[in-house]
Amino acid sequence: MQLKNDLLLRALRKEKVERPPVWMMRQAGRYLPDYMKLKAKYDFFTRVQTPELACEITLQPIDQIGVDAAIIFSDILVIPQAMGAEVLMEEGKGPSLPNVIKNQKDIDALITDNVEESLSYVMKALTLIKQELNGRVPLIGFAGAPFTILCYMVEGKGSKTWEKAKQFCFTQPQLAHQLLQKITGITIAYLKAQTKAGADVVQVFDSWSGCLSPQDFKVFAQPYLVQIADALKDDAPVILFPKGSWYALEDLSMSGASGLGIDWCISPQYARELTNNDITLQGNFDPAKLLLPIPEIKKAVHEMIDAFGVQNYIANLGHGITPNIPVDNAKAFVEAVKEYRPNQD
């Protein structure tokens, strides 16, 4: 089906656009009252595993906020689940994995095939969403990056420093690479299945790669990101988002990826310089600024677009929108991009 709004795809193909496309990480989520109603009725994994619910949640920001892309409501930890790990999601506490990976036996026991079956609910949701979108905007699928998934599988829960996960990598690099390669393999199969089921674009979230030094990123994160980007590039455009790893932008701009996500801790100008102005960049509004008065949000968004430029750019946050943001402020972010005219402020 022909897309009515293909701004995101054109930006990722580096085609000329009249304005940048805009979407927001976690755009389907807790700042939306309609999401909160579903959250009150169904627990987290019911919402994720029921295609009709995932579809409804995914569409909410399309109808209500006016973003230029849908991203499937799901979670990066479905991959550890598909590999056989138990994942608990306790309200207000974040995820936990009671059985952490410690040794060769744990890695040998992991499931690495049949992801189309074990995560069939994701593919069903994508197909349903694609149908319901009816060509309005492109649909983004996603997965966690192998290093970030390793973090959870080894640490067992969220962490500020990912000390255990890193110590596992540094002291048992052979085991770490086996685990990373297994995650990479199943993630490639998973993302390919997502594109077959309806995803027009896929994004890979390396949410915790920023805890690695530039040197260690090259060892434990980059090769697996590059494998995924290269394996997927003929199926759909790939956006890599190695949060915090500004130092990797130059290398990653030479991978098979079509876009790179960045957070607010690097200036647009320097991100362009590092990537030789040669790849589409996505980001990097600090979500904490969405609490500003609306005219100030709009001014800040316009300054951001001035800095990135209209072409080869996807307006987004540098991290997920937080629950305390008023819906009108989220809308203002999106409207600001749509209203943008060069040097208007």
Place this chain on the structure above:
Amino acid sequence: MQLKNDLLLRALRKEKVERPPVWMMRQAGRYLPDYMKLKAKYDFFTRVQTPELACEITLQPIDQIGVDAAIIFSDILVIPQAMGAEVLMEEGKGPSLPNVIKNQKDIDALITDNVEESLSYVMKALTLIKQELNGRVPLIGFAGAPFTILCYMVEGKGSKTWEKAKQFCFTQPQLAHQLLQKITGITIAYLKAQTKAGADVVQVFDSWSGCLSPQDFKVFAQPYLVQIADALKDDAPVILFPKGSWYALEDLSMSGASGLGIDWCISPQYARELTNNDITLQGNFDPAKLLLPIPEIKKAVHEMIDAFGVQNYIANLGHGITPNIPVDNAKAFVEAVKEYRPNQD
């Protein structure tokens, strides 16, 4: 008194040294069995507020690990306490401040004078430590940077994203600057008192400045760091450690500071480039690597010194040593610096 080992001071004055000085952030702490014995007997604030205990803890790593500098055992949250805020320290939970700063009234109520009196126990501890050190190594005093102290005073507890603190800064910048200026004033008085009491060097920890964009760092962190460095520079050499804020190194290298601390998320080469090779750098070993086998720790330390160079450099971690590090591994880190010969590996 003449110092027997003045490597740290010479490195900060950019004088030629035969090898880099070495110390470790949190070198007096939970990885040391003798510290754990005192921790079992006395609660956190008793350890901090009793000069004899603070002295004993400060000296442990000098005797046991062989570092080239002592840093007083204390806490950055003594400043909110001196300003009238209640600070709770619950075992395993981190600090909390029950009465957060919300408005003008809260800021008006803050105490900003008499810090020499209210924190006299710190000055007494410094004088005692200086005496007990008997010139063996220099003594480092410290304080939290104004932005980091604001984070705790506004957020009320530790955070991954410091959302509330940042939203306070962005939406009420006038109040934020009043608060930052009050913290800056008392911190300058506090650090000056520390140098009078015996501190040979002072370090300012901006532990959370890395949550700010380069642009916002220039507004909410940098001016106050620069004020402190400029106010202290005639009293003692100042080391600024804006963790995560690699983007500020160039600007800060032009402040009154004698040294800049960096974490492992920037390469030594790029940090040298940003600072025009013109200021002493301190860091940046990833503490997670202290769990490596000892020969590998030593190899990694030697590579780090190769990368920074012997001159204008202080070997250190990029963040505090963690409780699970064996004492022998901490010793190996220090020994590796002492054994360093150029291009020996």
